[in-house]
Amino acid sequence: MTIERNNPEGLHATPGYHHVTRVQADTLLYLAGQCPLQPSGELAAGGLEGQTAQVITNILTALTAAGATPDQVVRTVIYVASSDRAELSAVWDQLNASPIAAAFTTASTLLGVAQLGFPGQLVEVDVTAAL
Helix, strand or coil: CEEEEEEECCCCCCCCCCCEEEEEEECEHHHHHHEEEECCCCCCHHHHHHHHHHHHHHHHHHHHHCCCCHEEEEEEEEEEEECCHHHHHHHHHHHCCCCCCHHHHHHEEEEHHHCCCCCCCCCEEEEEEEE
C-alpha cells in the first residue's frame, strides 16, 4: 500500500492538510460518521470541546478495531454545527493536537453546517483509510 500526499504548485498553502492524496491500496476502510456519542449512547458533555474529544476517542476506537492507524487515513470530512469560524477553527485545532492528528494531514474538508443528526450534536467526522 502506498499513500502519497502533496500540495501541487499553483494551489494555496494549507494549515496542515494536503490538497491531493493518491492511494494505491488493497483495502479501503470507510468509517460511518463518528458522532460525539459515548458507549452508553448518550451525547458527550462539555460543549464543542467535550464533543470533539469524544469524536476523537470514537475514531481511534474504530480505526484500531479495523487494524488501521491515523496515518493510514486518506480522507476526512469534518462537520461542525456552527457558522462561527472561530468554532470551526477550534475543532480543527483540537483534532490536530490529538492522538489522531496524523489523520488530518491528508485530504480534508471542514464544513460549518446548520444541523447534525442527534439533538444537541455539534460535531461529526467522516473518515476513509487505506490498508
